[in-house]
Amino acid sequence: MAIGFGLLECFTALLNFNMRILFVITKSNIGGAQKYVADLSLRLIKDGHQVAIMAYPGGRLEEEARNNGCIFFPNTFFANNYNIFLWPTIKRKLLKSVDIFSPEVVACQSGVAGFWTRIILRNRIPTVFTAHGWSFSQGAPLFRKLVTIFSEKITSRFCSKIICVSEYDRALALRCKIAPPEKLIVIHNGIGSGEPQTSTNSIPLGNKENHILFASRLTSVKNPLALIRAFLLLPEKVRETLAVHILGDGPELVRLERLINKYNLKDNFDLPGAYNREQLWSYLKKSDVFVLPSKHEGFPYVILEAMKAGLPIIASNVGGIPESVSDGVNGYLLKNNSKYPKDIANYLIKMLSNPDILDEFGKQSRLKSEEMFGFEKMYQKTKTVFLEAAAGQPSA
DSSP states (O other), rough: HHHHHHHHHHHHHHHHHEEEEEEOOOOOOSSHHHHHHHHHHHHHHHTTEEEEEEESSHHHHHHHHHHHEEEEEEOOOOSSOOOGGGGGHHHHHHHHHHHHHHHEEEEEEEEHHHHHHHHHTTSSSSSSEEEEEEEEEETTTHHHHHHHHHHHHHHHHSSSSESSSSSSHHHHHHHHHHHHHGEEOOOOOOOSSSSSOOTTOTTTTTTTTTTEEHHHHHHHHOOOOHHHHHHSSSSSSHHEEEEEEEESSSSHHHHHHHHHHHTTOOTTTEEEESHHHHHHHHHHHHHEEEEEEEEEEEEEHHHHHHHHOOOEEEEEEOGGGGGTTOTTTEEEEEOOOGGGHHHHHHHHHHHHTTTHHHHHHHHHHHHHHHHOOOHHHHHHHHHHHHHHHHOOOOOO
16 A cells, blocks of 8 residues: 555655756757647646746747747857758757756657757656657658668667657658667657637638648759649639639749749739748638648647648658548558649649539548647647656766
């Protein structure tokens, strides 16, 4: 009886333990990993924990961090490469931040920041790494795969746990022998129950009958050009009814503008640029179908937002996407990269010509979002991982 009571006391003390958590991430411009850090940080602070964030400065994550009461440590030497000449400076800045903040747990994200953090700290402070999609996932160049598999095998020894945001990522890590099964845990991304305050009055091309939405960083990996190519394959009668909104900013913006001008599609395509969550929801509420034809992915937040808004989804069958989009249930999965435009066009025709499909897929998206991908579920699981890491003995 006394033993049982002692275990109960220890468990209660663990739950009530207020942590000092340092998040380390490469960039602060907003994306899936940055949203993950921002959302978790705010919720941890509300729970009484203390949070600091280290990242390259100047992005929205820095702004949200400071507004939410986080300490922000800028590191202008973080970049999307493993430049060994930056090692001394990165090490000095990270260790100085650790000395100032004295974290009980370090939570590192993204490939570069995750690599340097684990190599430098070597789990002397309990470290948790979150893999927001592996760099050696399907579609990645062969050289990058080989380099990142090698680096992840080394650095995985210097953390307490690795959080994978999808079952796909955990299975891939096991297949590549990144870490033993007990070190890899799946915690899907989650989004909150409330909807942001929005206005749909400012949506361009509002005179069109049907609205298609893409929202992500405009890079070749996200493949926004596939929407223009798909649009050109549609019958003229269908094109006349469509407004296609491509939200985001990035290197593919110039090519998108060039193609829109080349084919005289300004009456059908809208490029609003970078967006925040309130602006995204303004478009989600106006749209009929959400499309994300990525070449490879982790577990994208934006699909969860679209599902929460009750939209049917057309998305690639890559990464963790099939764990949120069930083919023929709440949308359609694109299975062959070379046929993406043709398949997108065919699925749009099928959906838009049958309101019952749109309605049923939308209902299933909302239901799946509520049942499987709530933020509170993600938060409690992640907090438990942090608490267990903080309470355990770090390995040298």
